[in-house]
Amino acid sequence: MPLLWLILIVVAIAAVGYVLGRARALQSAGGDSRGLHSLPTFYGANVALKTAVPAFGLLIVWLLVQPIFVNSQISGMIPDTEVEEGSSRSLVMAEVRRTAYGLENAVAQGNITEDAASNANADIAEVTQSLKDAGQIVTSEITQPILLAAQSYRVMNSGGYSVMSIAVILIALAGAVFSWRQTQSEYRARNVVEQGVRVLLLAAASIAILTTVGIVLSLVFNTWEFFKLYPASDFFFGTTWSPSFSGRGGSSSLGVLPLLWGTLYISIVALLVAVPIGLFAAIYLSEYASPRVRSFAKPMLEVLAGIPTIVYGLFALLTVGPLLLEVFGDDGLGWMKAGTAVMTAGLVMGVMLIPFVSSLSDDIINAVPQAMRDGSYGLGANQSETIRQVVLPAALPGIVGAVLLAASRAIGETMIVVMGAGAAARLSLNPFEAMTTVTAKIVSQLTGDADFASPEALVAFALGMTLFILTLGLNVFALYIVRKYREQYE
Structure with missing residues (x-):
């Protein structure tokens, strides 16, 4: 399921929960809002928050954890013979991901069938040509282990996203039902909603810090990979800039x-x-x-x-x-x-x-x-x-x-x-x-x-x-x- 559709489904469930929660609160007070502890809108907002926040929280965590898990599983499938001298396993994983995304796009554009893209015995030259025909950049030779790892990468990602969609929708429905059943005239909905909004504001304020940390870590890890392949002393004290894309290491x-x-x-x-x-x-x-x-x-x-x-x-x-x-x-x-x-x-x-x-x-x-x-x-x-x-x-x-x-x-x-x-x-x-x-x-x-x-x-x-x-x-x-x-x- 596309991510946008999943988000819209959760938003729709939250919107329906808001209406039903507000209506149930008024019903529990006999139709008179003066008999409620909080305003009717707070009861509706309570249901909407408890529907959307856990669902989107699971969605964000899943999107962060799944790539790490899949990469660790696929990395173990790559034999040591594929890690060339002067390279590293993470760089080989970059080739696997690029090949997997290329296969996905080639299947979507009709340049290759799903069976051919998933066939473990597929012809390497045919797959490479299909990727080129689909406009995917092929910068290095695709070997059989790389192709097998890329196919497994596609399968695990696709299955993970399917399970994620089901889990997110179920969490949203469970949150809506649970909060709807909580809705009674004496329930302190305003206190719960205000505390929840305070937590959301704190999370929003933390995004800038987390984004900065993410940028720095991305730079640090990739810089570390670069210095595994190229001497740091030559980089910091070299007086010549002459890159040459003639293979790993090259003569740059x-x-x-x-x-x-x-x-x-x-x-x-x-x-x-x-x-x-x-x-x-x-x-x-x-x-x-x-x-x-x-x-x-x-x-x-x-x-x-x-x-x-x-x-x-x-x-x-x-x-x-x-x-x-x-x-x-x-x-x-x-x-x-x-x-x-x-x-x-x-x-x-x-x-x-x-x-x-x-x-x-x-x-x-x-x-x-x-x-x-x-x-x-x-x-x-x-x-x-x-x-x-x-x-x-x-x-x-x-x-x-x-x-x-x-x-x-x-x-x-x-x-x-x-x-x-x-x-x-x-x-x-x-x-x-x-x-x-x-x-x-x-x-x-x-x-x-x-x-x-x-x-x-x-x-x-x-x-x-x-x-x-x-x-x-x-x-x-x-x-x-x-x-x-x-x-x-x-």
Whole structure:
């Protein structure tokens, strides 16, 4: 049963339970709601919650546990001879899953029959060709053990989902019947519902934490698999980035230093553009501009934040790049050879970051108490001296936070870099040369007919982990600055 149908069935049972629970509560009070402990809606909500929450809880747990269980069972079916030297069992399992999903899609599209997809003695070449005809990517040779494991994987997943559907519906019906039978006029439905809603709100608040933990664990495990195949010292200290998809291990040079340098260099250029302009704009809007000018200028400035990054990339490629090439190229100063360069991406990214700095800085400056300004004026300082010596120091923690938020945004940018800075990974101080960043290479490594069991594909997770640690360091530094200066002005 499709997952959407299962969810709709549970929601329908909960809705019917709400109506029946409300009606039973009124019936138990003789049709007079004044004889009930709680409002009729609470009785209906009690039935709906006890129907939906256990069912969806079982659904979520099942969806989390089944892949782990199936993977452990299928992994035991794979002989050690299938685990090549320089590989690992988890990478072979990735091939099994990819083959299983390919068979599922090929059966759905009619490129292969169900009997052929489930036949343990199926011809390997025929199955491989059927997968290719179905548009499924086949990046490595499918062996007989891999095919058998993939077929078992399909059967176990399909059976598990069928059992899950039945169990979820039965739990929903059982919850509806149990809570419906509880519904009496003296039942404290409001207390139960409010406590249940409180638990649901706590669970919703925990989603962000659990999501962060899941992302980190995904990065850590896949990064660990990468370092099993490629030396960590060569990755962190290598000065050459030259991936070559020529099989597991290959002859690739996967040094991260050129990518980190390109990321930091382009981000620095962008911040050199965004921070002064954004900060000066915030000072003008908060301290000098009239209400009429502010009401017009601030929304217009914030429009820059709503422009898609692909549009900025086209602007860098078609406008800023040719303009810089005309000034600094062979017809000008001779410093620039092509329109794609660090300066091109940095300037455009800086324009994109201006509203991040200006808007947040403007809000922080406006939050400085007026009493501090009045005290400065009372001591004889003029407006510029008050801004420089009182307002900005008081607002410094928030301004630092705005700048570091812009820095994190610059480090994570992809489209402007791809279209404006080029794809060359190099260590150079020349801002008029093409370079690339970590995010751009993550995209390129996971795009195309890549073997996702190879170090050239797994390196994307190592790059993502490196980027995560870099941005985490920025956030820790921002927290240190904020705490240090906030104590001074509290």
